Amino acid sequence: MVRWDSGRALRRSALPAVLLALILSGSNGPAAGQTPAPFATPPPGSPPAKIRPYGEVGGCPEEPALFHRCATEKAKTFNPPRTPDGVPDFQGFWGRAGIRNMENIEEHPETMDGSGGRSAIVDPPDGRIPYQRWAAAKRDAHFSTYLDAAQLCLPHGSPRFAYGGTKFVLQSRGYVFMLNDYADTYRIVPTDGRPHLGASIKLWEGDLRGRWEGNTLVIDVTNQLAMGPIDHVGNFVSEFAHVVERLTMIDRNVIHYTATIEDPRVFTRPWTIAFGWRRNTSPDTEMWEQGCWEGVQFALKHTDYGLKRYPGAFAK
Amino acid sequence: MQIRVAAGAIAALVLVGAAQAPAARPAQTEPAAPSAVPRTADGRPDFSGIWQALTTAAWNIQDHQAEKDVPGGQGIVEGSDIPYLPWAVAKRNENYKNRLTADPLASCSQPGVPRIMYMPYPFQIVQTPAYIALLFEYTHTTRHIRFGGAHPPGPIEWALGDSRARWEGDALVVDVVHFNDRTWFDRAGNFHSEQMHLVERFTLPGRDHIRYEATVEDPKVFSRPWKMAMPLYRRIETNVQILDYECQSFGS
Numbered sequence: 001m002v003r004w005d006s007g008r009a010l011r012r013s014a015l016p017a018v019l020l021a022l023i024l025s026g027s028n029g030p031a032a033g034q035t036p037a038p039f040a041t042p043p044p045g046s047p048p049a050k051i052r053p054y055g056e057v058g059g060c061p062e063e064p065a066l067f068h069r070c071a072t073e074k075a076k077t078f079n080p081p082r083t084p085d086g087v088p089d090f091q092g093f094w095g096r097a098g099i100r101n102m103e104n105i106e107e108h109p110e111t112m113d114g115s116g117g118r119s120a121i122v123d124p125p126d127g128r129i130p131y132q133r134w135a136a137a138k139r140d141a142h143f144s145t146y147l148d149a150a151q152l153c154l155p156h157g158s159p160r161f162a163y164g165g166t167k168f169v170l171q172s173r174g175y176v177f178m179l180n181d182y183a184d185t186y187r188i189v190p191t192d193g194r195p196h197l198g199a200s201i202k203l204w205e206g207d208l209r210g211r212w213e214g215n216t217l218v219i220d221v222t223n224q225l226a227m228g229p230i231d232h233v234g235n236f237v238s239e240f241a242h243v244v245e246r247l248t249m250i251d252r253n254v255i256h257y258t259a260t261i262e263d264p265r266v267f268t269r270p271w272t273i274a275f276g277w278r279r280n281t282s283p284d285t286e287m288w289e290q291g292c293w294e295g296v297q298f299a300l301k302h303t304d305y306g307l308k309r310y311p312g313a314f315a316k
Numbered sequence: 317m318q319i320r321v322a323a324g325a326i327a328a329l330v331l332v333g334a335a336q337a338p339a340a341r342p343a344q345t346e347p348a349a350p351s352a353v354p355r356t357a358d359g360r361p362d363f364s365g366i367w368q369a370l371t372t373a374a375w376n377i378q379d380h381q382a383e384k385d386v387p388g389g390q391g392i393v394e395g396s397d398i399p400y401l402p403w404a405v406a407k408r409n410e411n412y413k414n415r416l417t418a419d420p421l422a423s424c425s426q427p428g429v430p431r432i433m434y435m436p437y438p439f440q441i442v443q444t445p446a447y448i449a450l451l452f453e454y455t456h457t458t459r460h461i462r463f464g465g466a467h468p469p470g471p472i473e474w475a476l477g478d479s480r481a482r483w484e485g486d487a488l489v490v491d492v493v494h495f496n497d498r499t500w501f502d503r504a505g506n507f508h509s510e511q512m513h514l515v516e517r518f519t520l521p522g523r524d525h526i527r528y529e530a531t532v533e534d535p536k537v538f539s540r541p542w543k544m545a546m547p548l549y550r551r552i553e554t555n556v557q558i559l560d561y562e563c564q565s566f567g568s
Contacts, residue, residue: 084357091444152564155456170442170449172364177442179449184458186451188440188558203560204456227565287460289474293564294425294498309567 037143037233039114041106041128049109051116054098057276058254062098068122068274071248071256080215080249085173087191088215088249093285094167097254097276101163103232105129105273120163122258123272129235130268138313142234146310149228151300153183153292155204158221158243159259159273160230161187167277168287176210176217183292189219196222202239204228219245227312238266238313253279266313353486353520356443361486361520363441363448366551366558369434369528374427376504377544386503392434394543398506404537411505419503424455424563428475428499429492430514430530430544432457438551440558448481448488453558467493473510475499488518509536524550 042049054062060070080088100117107127110116119127131139150156156164165182174192179185191210201207207223221243229236237243241263248256255277262270354362372380372389378396382388400408411418421427427435432452439452450459461479468478473496481490492514500507512534519527526548533541 149565154562154565155560170444170447172442172444175442177449177451179451179458179460183456185456186449186458188451190557194555197557201559204562204565205560286462286465289458289460289476291426291475293455294475297423297425297564 035144036140037104038111039103039108039116040143040233041104041108044128049107049116049118051100051110051118054118057097057278058251060250060254060276062276063118064098064101064120064273064275065118065122065127067098067276068256068258071250071254071274071276074250075215075248075256078215078250081252083171085171087171087212088217089171090169090176090217090247090249090255091171092169093280093282093287094169094255094277095280096163096166097278099163099275101231101275105163105231105235108233120273120275121271122274123260124269130271132266132268135236135266135313139234139236142229142236142310143232145308146229146234147304147307148232148234149310150182151296151304152309153296154228155185156180156182157204157224157226157228157230158206158208158219158241158245159261160228161185161205162245162257162259162277163275166280166287179287181287181290184290189217191217196220199223202226206243216246216248219247221245225312227310229310236266236313237261237263240265240314247277253281353523356445358445360443360445360483361488362443363488363518363520363526364443366438366440366556367526367548368438368551369436369546369548371434371546373434373502373544373546374431374436375502377502377506378504380504392544392546394545397542399539399542401537401539404507408505408507411500411507413505415503415505418505420499421503421563426455426457426475426499428495429459429477429479430516430532431499431501432459432476433528433530433548434546437561438556438558451558454561455563456560461490467491470494471510473497477512477514484517486519490514490516490518492516507537508532508534511536524552 056062060067060074083089099120100115101120103114105120106129107119108114108116121127121129124130161180165180168179170177174190176189176191178187187205187208189208189210191212196209197207202223202225204225206221209220211218224239224241226237226239226241241261243259243261245259250256257277258272258274260270260272356362371392372387373392375386377393378391380389416422432454435454437452437454439450442449446463448461459476459479461481463481465480467480472478472494474494475496477492478494479490479492481488495510495512497510512532515531517529521527528548529543529545531541531543
């Protein structure tokens with residue numbers, strides 16, 4: 001017997017096959033109520049969540065906070081491979097390492113619906129997103145109110161892009177390109193110093209501007225449409241968010257990724273997530289068409305549970 | 317040829333010079349230099365950049381007159397006729413009749429190849445020696461084009477097909493198979509089956525335009541192969557960048 005909320009959880013994965021399986025198994029739940037996500041963050045003061053142990057990546061523990069400390073040290077001495085233009089060469093296929101946080105970027109226990117993971121948030125040190133009071137309440141209502149934009153195969157935006165889907169990185173003079181197998185999405189990051197777009201153009205992936213600081217690729221993200229959550233429980237940033245992502249190689253096959261989110265209308269202070277990207281070294285790897293929306297649209301009327309489309313944090 | 321032109325120019329100069337002060341500079345008499353075609357480090361034509369078709373083919377790949385919200389346009393089909401088999405003519409006519417709802421774009425599905433190449437939205441070409449990515453603004457379509465390696469064994473049905481490239485001199489030739497039968501060539505209902513085999517040819521006659529040709533073969537729908545061709549223009553605005561058009565985000 002599948003609990004109805006597990007159906008709700010699986011639905012969030014936006015996989016057409018899973019959606020179809022749910023329809024066929026008749027595990028549709030009742031209409032949306034104020035039910036929290038089954039993999040919600042335990043309340044403050046709870047003991048550490050029960051989760052499966054983490055492994056190791058590039059000589060560092062995978063667990064986000066431990067990885068962040070270890071990788072920061074390793075980055076100081078690692079000399080990365082370089083492109084003909086002399087910048088670090090990040091090209092190749094990458095998957096996330098140690099971040100079991102698609103369902104919830106805060107710490108959450110392993111359940112039959114979620115993989116369970118320590119918080120991806122390394123600052124503040126308690127691993128909790130420093131929401132303003134109204135925003136925390138809004139987050140808590142998201143899961144039972146809105147569809148995840150990923151169910152409509154829409155682009156993730158920042159920082160979700162970094163942990164949603166596997167990446168294929170390409171570089172050319174003045175650009176870093178990141179192709180994502182999730183919904184065939186991509187990011188184009190110019191590194192030629194051009195200014196950001198004007199404020200009236202908002203984009204699903206945001207407006208991305210890259211620069212090299214030593215061996216680190218710094219990506220400055222503004223102009224996000226922010227009409228999707230950043231994980232399955234409904235954590236969110238607003239269209240006013242300013243995200244600064246930093247990618248540094250600590251080993252030929254490992255990238256240290258951090259993102260600092262500044263959004264004073266929503267949070268009480270800036271906060272930072274960190275985790276690793278691990279290289280897929282299999283020589284025959286190819287990225288193939290996912291055709292996400294082509295698969296999902298026909299099942300949507302059975303699987304949207306009457307949930308609404310998310311209009312953004314400050315929608316009028 | 318250039319020598320002859322130069323010689324002719326000099327001869328003209330001499331004639332003019334006989335009547336005028338000998339102030340004319342040779343630089344003014346040289347034929348315009350062909351605009352240099354950019355090349356990659358390995359000497360191949362470099363297609364990198366942001367491009368856009370300026371045809372009305374996304375509405376109709378054949379000659380068509382204007383309708384409300386549809387610009388009139390000249391077709392991109394070589395010889396203008398599409399050699400449909402008899403059953404397929406009927407199907408195309410039915411598609412045309414129902415185009416406002418039956419066009420895959422009406423439900424925000426991908427235009428597929430080749431239609432994505434001439435949608436009225438820009439796309440960016442990322443070129444490396446072993447692989448080329450085409451990143452389209454329209455519904456964030458991504459084409460992966462690989463040099464070498466065989467098509468994976470089918471049957472596979474993709475909107476964009478499986479693209480494998482090779483160089484023929486300065487021409488980039490892309491062989492595409494593994495299509496589905498659910499994408500159209502245009503809003504007018506021109507269509508193909510899952511058996512379509514496309515051979516695309518990209519050449520760079522000048523810095524700022526690509527000549528794009530595609531030969532369409534599909535024995536289930538057409539009596540013989542046929543060809544379409546059009547230029548793709550470089551978006552030369554210095555600040556141009558790919559934005560987004562996320563069709564399903566606009567609701568229905």
